Amino acid sequence: MTELVIVGAGPRGTGLLERIAANAAELLPADRPLAIHLVDPYPPGAGRIWRHDQSPLLRMNSMAEDVTMFTDERSTLDGPVRPGPSLAEWAPRQEEFAPYREVADPAVRAELRTLAPTDFPTRRAQSAYLDWVFRRAVAELPAHVTVTVHRDTVHRIEGPADGPQTVRLGDRTLAADHVVLTLGHLDSVPHPRYAADARFAARHGRFHLPPAYSADAADDLAALAPGEHVVLRGLGLASVDLVALLTEGRGGRFEPTGDGPALRYLPSGREPVLHLGSRRGVPYHSKTGYRLQGPPAPLPRYFDEAAVDAVLATGGQLELRRDFWPLMAKEIAFGHYHELFHAHPGRTALPWPEFLARYDRHAWYSPELAALVAEAVPDPADRIDFERLDHPLAGLELGTDEELQAHLRGYVTADADRRADPAHSADLGAFLALLSLFGRLPRVVASGRLTARSLAEEVDEWFFGYFSFLASGPPGFRLRQLLALSEAGVVRFLGADVRIERDEASGTWRASGATVPGHHVTATALVEAYLPKHALARTLDPVLGELHRTGRIVEEVVTDPDYTHRSGLVTIAAGDSRLLDPALGGAPHPRRTALGPHTSLRAAAAFARPRTDAPGFRQNDAAARALLRALAALPAAAPALAACAR
Known part of the structure; x- marks a missing residue:
């Protein structure tokens, strides 16, 4: 045997x-x-x-x-x-x-x-x-x-x-x-970066939760008191789960407002006050709630085995952003525009065969490609802009916390509306092309040709984080719930580039973001709202x-x-x-x-x-x-x- x-x-x-x-x-x-x-x-x-x-x-x-x-x-x-x-x-x-x-x-x-x-x-x-x-x-x-x-x-x-x-x-x-x-x-064991906050919490009798899987963290959350001010660092899937457990999980209810898909939150009175922040300052994009409206794009087209072979055949060490991302970005955009031209031709100004022939000829970052897209796709909202997607609050400074809450509610509403509207199915085309990259990405990593810094900062940190932000977000109804919680005052947004400092005198954490300079909130609990790595x-x-x-x-x-x-x-x-x-x-x-x-x-x-x-x-x-x-x-x-x- x-x-x-x-x-x-x-x-x-x-x-x-x-x-x-x-x-x-x-x-x-x-x-x-x-x-x-x-x-x-x-x-x-x-x-x-x-x-x-x-x-x-x-x-x-x-x-x-x-x-x-x-x-x-x-x-x-x-x-x-x-x-x-x-x-x-x-x-x-x-x-x-x-x-x-x-x-x-x-x-x-x-x-x-x-x-x-x-x-x-x-x-x-x-x-x-x-x-x-x-x-x-x-x-x-x-x-x-x-x-x-x-x-x-x-x-x-x-x-x-x-x-x-x-x-x-x-x-x-x-x-x-x-x-x-x-x-x-x-x-x-939690990363050393969390040790200082854990010791701080122990000294002052406060609550600190390191990264944890949501199902395993549910019992720990019972230590958070009703009305207690809690900072959640992170706005991805873990944060969404924890917010659900601390609101609906404590007896709160959502009900329709009668105004389209909008919801109203009816608190139970047992919820803490949740202050949410992250580097980007916005929740992950929700998943789309529709199917493709046109035929599937024939993927891969630009980031295929032959393209990877060609890059690997060049001499010297390679970097993801410099050597592979132009092909990857062009692939994602191809999925986006394939769906736009086939499913929504009225929003395009060129026949698809002409657009594709010219798109094939130009490199991703070339002025010629940018000019082609501007000519063929009149509405900027129909164009794909990776930098804008990656840094949606970049350069934004607001005067008050209430302006920030209103701005974030507008951003989340627009995102939830777009991800529920088949008129924007080009977003799903881009998502499917993004998924297709994973057929060849392991080979790029296994080649041993990427620099150590590129593997660390561009693959493990930037790309996988960016992928999760764009393509691994929550269902759309979770964003509607987040809006209702914000309007009820149970959730407060901190903005981009969140910073959290420890105040030994008061035994509290002070959290601030770059979006409202000079504004901060004080909390007696800190939750690292990330999945463990x-x-x-x-x-x-x-x-x-x-x-x-x-x-x-x-x-x-x-x-x-x-x-x-x-x-x-x-x-x-x-x-x-x-x-x-x-x-x-x-x-x-x-x-x-x-x-x-x-x-x-x-x-x-x-x-x-x-x-x-x-x-x-x-x-x-x-x-x-x-x-x-x-x-x-x-x-x-x-x-x-x-x-x-x-």
Whole structure:
């Protein structure tokens, strides 16, 4: 019996299992039985982040039709494509998809029955979908492959590179021919930048919350008193979740005003006063609530494999903004203008073939391209302007706090209106082109050609932050709710370039923004409204921590004469995702693999939009095929490595 241990049974582990099932018939002979052990303290399929046990107020930021765990006709894989339903296709017709099991929670059952393709589901609905995907993957394994789930935590992995591995759980030991770490989103000891505020809070009996996953932070928020002034640093998804938990989660209600989509907030009286600020000073753009109005753009066109090859063929070190961003920006704008010209031709002044022929000829930053766009797209509101999008409050100075609140309410209203109006579907065209970049971005990073500073400041900081701001925001109704909370005085905006200082005399924080010079607010609580960023040197995951302490994994560190970048990610081989092991001279470990957001292969989400040739699915397929080949090649006489309880 050959043994495989997969540590982490959430969406990434489930996706790997699905690919093992898809490839086993080809790569694992029937006379080589395989026992798979999945280890996770949380439910298989959903894992920690998507577990059912969380507030029903917490939502996905994707529409139901945009969530799938399955490959399709657009997937470019070496293994077989195994189509399956998206969340939207599965939810109302669960009985048609084996293996069927009724969802236990009646509230989730009711949601799934009425879930529309363009709804933004609760995370508990996604939990039910992931549970079914896991059970389907298990059911599709061939008869000589078995699965055992261990609701436990792995603390240590030991063993030689050329022999069996010992996997130590809380109360037992598993032996394995190969171990895969699909650990998902992980926690770390808070970054030192938060230590001073934590000590300040402890000295003065105040509340400070470091970055945390919303479902895990819900109990901590109970310490915030009604009416207490709280600063939330960050205006992304974590902030949106925390605001929901501190308002609706405390008994407040939203009701229609009768004036279009506008809402009114009816406080419960238990809410704190929330002061929201960030570097940009505005919430993430909401997701669009409509579909493309024209045909999909043929992507990629400018940032394709040939274009990446051409840049990589140049000499010297490369920078993302200088060498790749012009191609990436032109790709995004192509998606935008393709939709504008095809779906809304009345707002354009040239035929599409003429525009495209001239667009092809000019570089992104050239005056000729700018002149072409100005000629062909008369209304500036229909043109894409990346700098304006990135810095919406740049250069704005207002005289009073009330002017700031009014300005931000106007900005949020305009954004919510635009993202709900199919007349602006060019924004969705740009979003889809932006998503397409991730098909080639991992290759750019893995090439080793980017300078350390570019990788740190332009990839890990700027690009992923910009992507999240433009494309990974909340559902539109969350912005309507934020407006209602602002009008009710429960939420106050701080503006751009927020600064937070500690006042030892009063034991309070003073928060200010650059948009209203000289204005500040005083708060007795500070919440870092960001999702945690995993850092290997500070990891709270026991098995990664042990492997790091014993020198068997290595943090991705990129160094050049001018800069050193420590990404906090675990370094893996680009081709098959095996862990690089310092004890083997930095070579891939033959019996250890890792997949997921804690690894150096960036931009590979565990689930994806249908028909986008998702990089995560390609990575899962490559890793599964490499695993099966390695397991099938083991000597037939090797001793069985059965799980043994202690």
